[in-house]
Amino acid sequence: MAAVFLSLLDSQIVATALPRVVSDLGGLDRFAWVTTAYLIGGSAAAPVFGKLGDLFGRKRVFLASVTVFLAGSAICGLARTMDQLIAFRAVQGVGSGGLFICVLALLGEMFSPREGARYHGWFSLTFGAASLAGPALGGILTDLVGWRWVFYVNLPIGAVVLIVVSSMLRLPAQSTKARIDYAGIVLLVVAIVALNLLTGWVGTTYAWNSPMTIGLAAGSVLAVTLFVLSQRRAADPVIPLRLFGNRTFTIVVLLGFVAGLVGPGLINYLVLWFQTVLGLDVRTSGYLLTAMMLSVVLASWASTKVIGRTGSYRWFPVLSMALFAVAALLFRTAGPRTGLALTTGYVLLLGTAAGLNSQALSLAARNTADRRDIGAVQGTATLVRQLGTGMVSRPSAP
Structure with missing residues (x-):
């Protein structure tokens, strides 16, 4: 959980320090890539590290991923230009994606799905702690000792x-x-990078009919096609296609994509909606987001407790999708005259929907895997969920 906390904290803590980073290194037109490089690196690393754990042993690969993350943190703190920081953040993201998926695979190997549900509950609490502590810790470190320490702080914990x-x-x-x-x-890495760039740039940085958009779309299709063909012939494929012969796994992957699309993906737009449509100030918007994150954590934690006692998880994704639909309809009717009380209720409902599926889908995916495929299963499910989130939340500035 300390390793998971590092991975989750870093995505929260750096955002607070970005204004000071830009002031020191320059590169205002590229600052969004500090976050984008980290997310793309993590997305690409998850299935790769998951499969390497299946092949070489999860402990060895986990230690390697933590080492990569710490090395990335150290060189990020040493960066002298914005371009260097972006490149080093990609390295750090690779380590982050690896350690996160390795912890899921380790839990899957050490415990049965029902027993593991108790430990998945700690994921929820760790996520909440990182989400709440990250922005405040980032501000404190930046003000007291400088922005470079938002990266150096990972080193003693990681050690x-x-x-x-x-x-x-x-x-x-x-x-x-x-x-x-x-x-x-x-x-796989080429396909993930191309898809992330395409969904982040199309319609914003580049027009739909621009050469860049057409090239990225063609490259994405080609890379995905070649990847699927290679997986059919590989002796130990990164994502074994036979996994999709299990209907439960296929459903889990599809639900994960939808959950990433309508959950964390849309949450990124809430602050803008609070302030421009409802006219709320920054502090009130922050309170609403905090309340929503708490509802995500509590719903996720409660679902793992129930799964641990009953051994059943099938109804949580169903309930989650139903609540997502209700929340979407309610937000569709909201406007400038919607009161703060109703807005809070809508936000809590959205957070509850996101929390109910986060660990249930991971446990469902684990339940479909043999020991030899735990890493590949968790890596694939995580990758598809992150792709769903990235389709609506990836920063667009090149």
């Missing part, structure tokens, strides 16, 4: 994680001979 996990975690030895799908990894 403790490395020492404790390397000395105390015991897992069965891997007996399978590893065969790395290099072609699949390269094609």
